[in-house]
Amino acid sequence: MRLVQFVDAQGGRRVARVGDDGRTLHPLREVAYLRDLALEAHRAGVRLATLVQARQEDAPEDYDRVIAEKRLLPPLDHPDPAHCILSGTGLDHLGSAQARDAMHAKLSGDQELTDSMKMFKLGLEGGKPGPGEIGVQPEWFYKGDGSWLVPPEQPLELPAFALDGGEEPELVGLYVIGDDGQVLRVGFALGNEFSDHVLEKQNYLYLAHSKLRNSSFGPEVLLGEPPADIQGTVRILREGQELWSAPFLTGEANMTHSIANIEHHHFKYRAFRRPGDVHCHYFGTATLSFAAGVQARPGDVFEIAAPDFGRPLRNPLAAAAEPDRLVEVHTL
Template identity: 55%
Template sequence: MLLIQFVTESQERRVGILQDTTVRVIDGYATTFDLARAAIAQRCGLAQLADSAAGSDTIDYETLAGEGRILPPLDHPDAAHCYVTGTGLTHLGSADTRDAMHQKIGGDIAALSDSMKMFRMGVEGGKPDTGSAGVQPEWFYKGDGSIVRATGQDLEMPAFSLDGGEEPEIAGLYLIGDDGQPYRLGYAIGNEFSDHVTERQNYLYLAHSKLRNCGLGPALLVGALPAHVAGVSRIIGADGQVRWEKHFVSGEQNMSHTLENLEHHHFKYGLFKRAGDVHIHFFGTATLSFADGIQVAPGETFEVASPTFGPALRNRLAVHESPYATVTAL
């Protein structure tokens, strides 16, 4: 099942089931957040509740997308209660790209960089037996719900950024129940979006490079994630022509960690099990246009698509002003 959130022509929020290009509007619940809270309270599956609450009203997805009325598939009424986080070096093949960034020129090529050490740790210990903890992955904080952008919205990088590059990834979407238990609603395709030039200067700048917007959606895949997910990432020039394209794969078959292990190492912290909070957690990628020497320019568009998740995610790159920050003493 694919769920989407959108606004009506009168700017009222709605959630619906996407079937091909038709959206069946769900009655009684204005948001995915409300629907998920009800499913937890009623102790039923999200898909089961959505299907039983779907009414007879329908709307065309392309109409919604064309009019800019698609929302991210999950958000929180208070953006400060939505954590956006992620893990890196989780996909087979991803270490080559990251290591190329971090390896010092003229260094000892026989020695493993920190990135390669982390990647090897994941390969050796990232898939433990069910119910037991494996090696912990690289982890980063990206922001709160205010940074999330829906398909059709701009991804804005601050003027001080050295780069704005895509990272086509799958994100897990979660809600913490009143009992403190994390509940996974499902998955969405995403563009984690980072400043790779800043990160390349020194891998200790990774935390800075991640504090950017991200693209999410448009659809929430309810249920299990296939072991193999295939998709394509594109950079579309301001003239509408594709200037870079590469296929990517994800899912546990293509990863050095299980999803369960990645989830454990995020939710093992009590901070991330606060009742009512929403979590958007990116699982990593092995495909970057930056690795092929591409630097995306403002006005160009990122497209991330996979048939597993329905419609493509499209976001144009923009720049926002970032004046010098000062602090006022009281």
């Protein structure tokens, strides 16, 4: 089952189930936020999918029209953006078979490993612990709060101070924290983690700065467990023509860490289990147009798609209106 959030023709927020035909949306009665429905399901002790079926209305919406009129919303968010936390994990994907062979050759060689390769090696050796065990912790970074989140079909902003704005096609885990602090996994979506790769390449200690950019995921959230082997396609369109495309791999079969291990090392922090909060976690990638020498520019459109996740995630790139200028701090 896949769900979306969108704005209806009257300007109201709605949650809807994607029809089996992929062309219709079936709105749910009296539900403006998927977050609220997830909390209601937990309080009632029922499956989220069961509650969705009970709330479904008869009158469908035209999905293509909702997309064309740019009325999609992120499939999970919070009424107060400060209570929606965006985060991510990197150095946890194996990539293609050729990339894997090259990586293993480096790891087995005699040369001194970089810090990044050491982190990758830790994941290979201890990122998928057995049942009831805790594995090695992965890399972690902060992406912002809900105000940094961009809906599908809306532009990702290239700040005036940015050196680059490139896509990162990723699996995104979507969570709500229950009244008792229980972590509730709503489902998974495709995401564009969007980072400044030129800045990061200057020095890996700039990673934290390079991640402080917009991101987007959706348009659909897939309830339940994701496929272990997700094979998708990422494209950049320029003036309606394909500039670059590549396959990408994600899912646990293509990762050095299990999803459960990454989840543990995020939610082990008590402050990340605050009742009512929403968490959106990007699980990393091994495919970048930047690595192929492509530099996106304003007007380009990023497109990320994979079977089982419904419609593709699309976002144009737009230059920020605010110029790069000194931010002055005033003493009180």
